[in-house]
Amino acid sequence: MNVILLGPPGCGKGTQGALLAKELGAPRVSTGDLLRAAVKDGTPLGVTATGFMDKGLLVPDEVILGLISEVLARPEAGKGILMDGFPRTTAQADAVGDLLAKRGTQVDAVLSLEVPDAELVTRMQGRAAAEGRADDKPDAFNLRLKVYREQTAPLIAYYRERGKLKEVAGMGTVEEIARAVRKALGL
Numbered sequence: 001m002n003v004i005l006l007g008p009p010g011c012g013k014g015t016q017g018a019l020l021a022k023e024l025g026a027p028r029v030s031t032g033d034l035l036r037a038a039v040k041d042g043t044p045l046g047v048t049a050t051g052f053m054d055k056g057l058l059v060p061d062e063v064i065l066g067l068i069s070e071v072l073a074r075p076e077a078g079k080g081i082l083m084d085g086f087p088r089t090t091a092q093a094d095a096v097g098d099l100l101a102k103r104g105t106q107v108d109a110v111l112s113l114e115v116p117d118a119e120l121v122t123r124m125q126g127r128a129a130a131e132g133r134a135d136d137k138p139d140a141f142n143l144r145l146k147v148y149r150e151q152t153a154p155l156i157a158y159y160r161e162r163g164k165l166k167e168v169a170g171m172g173t174v175e176e177i178a179r180a181v182r183k184a185l186g187l
């Protein structure tokens, strides 16, 4: 089963993604994690990405499309994959659809985790203190939220039109949300 996790920064994608990956027995792949690893290792991808990431901007599609095609070509992705943090733009969504179609498969479900902005800001303050991510500083976080609304939220309509969208309220305890996620996916 190929599942996409969609939601604003701080909505709990990472936490729910880890639980869901276990439930599905599918690898969770996060482009954010891959990019942070590339930055840490100082690879050419990391050097290109770091300026965009620190500001809270999306890394340009022409850079990300290569990463996505590499991820979907991995043997372990063959039996299904949980996509966390991608696609983030319509161009990326088109590319994911095309790459999966070439392998004779498709996006099966898109899980949209909905959390009000005020709650996202409270969570970001907690995470900034705990993890010290540069892009969780208030200015960068607010820009990430704006970028999400402008560039990524249109994917909600994109996948609704294609009959793939499952909306889940991302409020409550981790277990309550995990239960709602499983229910939405019919697990």
Ligand code: AMP
Residues within 6 Å of the ligand: 009, 030, 031, 032, 033, 035, 052, 053, 054, 056, 057, 058, 059, 060, 064, 084, 085, 086, 087, 088, 092, 135, 144
């Ligand atoms: P995340 O951990 O998913 O919140 O991603 C952290 C940052 O990495 C984002 O704010 C972007 O700068 C960059 N990033 C991660 N995934 C993507 C993507 N699919 N497209 C563009 N930029 C991305």
